[in-house]
Amino acid sequence: MSERSITPLIVVVLLLGTLLALRSLNPPASPPPPPSPVSPVTVLAPEMVPLVTGNEPITEIFTRAGCPVCHLVPGIPGADGRVGPPLLLATTGPMRLADPAYRGHAKTVHDYVVESVLEPGLFIAPGYPADTMPTWYGAKLSARALEKIASYLERQGETTTQ
Numbered sequence: 001m002s003e004r005s006i007t008p009l010i011v012v013v014l015l016l017g018t019l020l021a022l023r024s025l026n027p028p029a030s031p032p033p034p035p036s037p038v039s040p041v042t043v044l045a046p047e048m049v050p051l052v053t054g055n056e057p058i059t060e061i062f063t064r065a066g067c068p069v070c071h072l073v074p075g076i077p078g079a080d081g082r083v084g085p086p087l088l089l090a091t092t093g094p095m096r097l098a099d100p101a102y103r104g105h106a107k108t109v110h111d112y113v114v115e116s117v118l119e120p121g122l123f124i125a126p127g128y129p130a131d132t133m134p135t136w137y138g139a140k141l142s143a144r145a146l147e148k149i150a151s152y153l154e155r156q157g158e159t160t161t162q
Ligand code: HEC
Pocket: 042, 043, 044, 065, 066, 067, 068, 069, 070, 071, 083, 084, 085, 086, 087, 092, 096, 112, 113, 116, 117, 120, 121, 123, 124, 125, 128, 129, 130, 131, 132, 133, 134, 137, 149
């Protein structure tokens, strides 16, 4: 092989070598970490909630069901959630039933509570987000648990605590 045909070959090999060396010195920047999965909406997955029989003490009924994550419930320790309205149904219940926008079927505050838990989409408390209150409580709370919840909540108002 003549010297004339070898020289360009050497140049090409050297150039390639240099390029490769530069690449390994300067590895492409790793992609930025994905945004942290913190959602502005509180999520409560059904798997996180055990069945509530209604034989538990009232505090346990609420805490097992996860209501305190989103609601203030008077008399229930740690129940100071702010996602949904404070559960002062002795005060707010009559307001909901009298609301011209109310489309549910309840005639009493007790029934309004039951309805709100079983069919939250029927009426959205004004000023609070729709599609946030879980829709699967009918499968988690026994009729007894739901009765106790409603009986408890209909007695809680802005001035009463028990
Ligand atoms: C993930 C958050 C979340 C959880 C958990 C949750 N709620 Fe709610 N709830 C809401 C939101 C938001 C609203 C207001 C919008 C609406 O009416 O659906 C609401 C509305 C209500 C209302 C109507 C209140 C009113 O002022 O009209 C009642 C009653 C209620 N929830 C009871 C409960 C009970 C009892 C539990 C537990 C068994 C519970 N919620 C669990 C978010 C939640």
